[in-house]
Amino acid sequence: GGAGPEGAGMRMTAHESAFRLLSSFIDAKSQSAAVAYKLIVASLLENYAEAPLRSYAEGRLGATLQDNPRMxxxxxxxxxxxxxxxxxxxxxxxxxxxxxxxxxxxxxxxxxxxxxxxxxxxxxxxxxxxxxxxxxxxxxxxxxxxxxxxxxxxxxxxxxxxxxxxxxxxxxxxxxx
The missing domain is CATH 1.25.40 (Serine Threonine Protein Phosphatase 5, Tetratricopeptide repeat)
Incomplete structure (x- = not known):
């Protein structure tokens, strides 16, 4: 299930993977970067109430936006x-x-x-x-x-x-x- 500490850990791992994918797609100048970015944004919004995950996602997304200012x-x-x-x-x-x-x-x-x-x-x-x-x-x-x-x-x-x-x-x- 998605509730409890196990679910939170899985969501954090999924976000780490999504950010690694986004970074790889950006480095490869792949059109798939847009899909990964949309997925990350949608997940940030969907999991907004979960502060630790939001903090992590905002930190990684902020770094991505700073490295890629034209997103x-x-x-x-x-x-x-x-x-x-x-x-x-x-x-x-x-x-x-x-x-x-x-x-x-x-x-x-x-x-x-x-x-x-x-x-x-x-x-x-x-x-x-x-x-x-x-x-x-x-x-x-x-x-x-x-x-x-x-x-x-x-x-x-x-x-x-x-x-x-x-x-x-x-x-x-x-x-x-």
Missing amino acids: PLALLVEPLMRRVRDEGYADFDFDFYMVLAEPPRLEPSQALMVADVLTRVAMTDPAAALGASVPLVSLVVRFGGHASVVDFVGRMGRLGMSIVAGGEPPGGGGGAP
């Missing part, structure tokens, strides 16, 4: 950010988000998805704020010339100021009595 990120970023919003995060995840902030293939719309999640973390979880702010600042600096990012930073700045001031967020309820 496509579309099939990874949006579903991963959905998982983070729905299921949470751990301190080790921020290292992976920093790697996501670096590749040349990251599109401004993908950067905004990551920045949105990191901003929410930074504003709502004081214990994780520093970890979230490092990749967040990297994304804002890298994509600061894009109008959508400038608009996002302005909105988040106004929201942050309203929180600091103790008022309602802009656009929040409450009108004149």
Whole structure:
């Protein structure tokens, strides 16, 4: 079965094998690299709740992305950010988000998805704020010339100021009595 320590060990071994395959396919410039990459991403998302496996997969995937900066990120970023919003995060995840902030293939719309999640973390979880702010600042600096990012930073700045001031967020309820 897949439950318990035996199942966890098998999943870890399967991931090690998948990463070795991916590396071999990349080295051989094989079209099969895309299939192995999709399999690894799908497994990362499916096993998201299993922190040790996620930590391992993010570490290996992060190293792979750093070594191969042109790997496509579309099939990874949006579903991963959905998982983070729905299921949470751990301190080790921020290292992976920093790697996501670096590749040349990251599109401004993908950067905004990551920045949105990191901003929410930074504003709502004081214990994780520093970890979230490092990749967040990297994304804002890298994509600061894009109008959508400038608009996002302005909105988040106004929201942050309203929180600091103790008022309602802009656009929040409450009108004149």
